[in-house]
Amino acid sequence: MSFDPETLTYDKAGLIPCIAQEVGTGEVLMMAWMNAASIRRTLETGRMTYWSRSRGAFWAKGETSGHVQTLVELRIDCDRDCLLAFVEQVGPACHTGRKSCFYTSVRDGAEVEVMAPMG
C-alpha cells in the first residue's frame, strides 16, 4: 500500500506527534509535532522536519544549530495518530545542549537531573 500522509489521523490543529529515537543506542531523543506537509518534506529530504507550533512554520531540525537529524526509518502506530522516527543525530537533540530532552527523572517523588549537557 502506498503511503499517503493525508491518511494519518491529525489533531484539530492538523498535527501528529513524532517520537525521534536514535538508531544504535535506542535512546528516545525528543517528541515534536508534524503536519502532512512536514512529513512529506521529511521523506523527500531525509532530514527530520517538524512543524513549530510556536512559530507556525516548518522546523528543519538543526537548520541553525547544525544538530540535524537524518531519517533512517519512519514508523506509524496502529491508530495512525503517532509517528516513530529512527534517526541519526548530530550533536545534542535538546536545545539545552543535552543529548535527549528527557533528562529529568522522577525518583522517590523528586525531580532529578540525570543527564549533563554535552561537552
Next chain:
Amino acid sequence: MSFDPETLTYDKAGLIPCIAQEVGTGEVLMMAWMNAASIRRTLETGRMTYWSRSRGAFWAKGETSGHVQTLVELRIDCDRDCLLAFVEQVGPACHTGRKSCFYTSVRDGAEVEVMAPMG
C-alpha cells in the same frame, strides 16, 4: 525539587503524551495520554495508568488483557509537555497482539508491516 504533576504543561483537554519504552530492549512500545490524576495513580501503583480519551476514564494498561506495564522510571522532557516511561511489559503492548504499536514502516513510499502478532 519535589515532583508535582500539576506543574507539567497539559493541552487544552488537560492531557500530556506519554511514551512507553521497554527497559532492556529499548523498544518504543506505544504512546498514550495521561492527565495529572493518572500520573499520580501511575506513581502510586507502579502500574502504567493512562487516560482513555475515547472512554473518558482511567485506563489501567492490561487491566482486562493482563498485558500490564510496570513503571521502572518516569522522565520529563525539557518543555515539561511530554513524558517518557521506562516500563516492563507483559505480553504485547499493542491491542493487535503485536509487541509494539509501531509495526508499520514507510519504505520506498509504501507502507509495510514489519512485525507479526506475538504467538
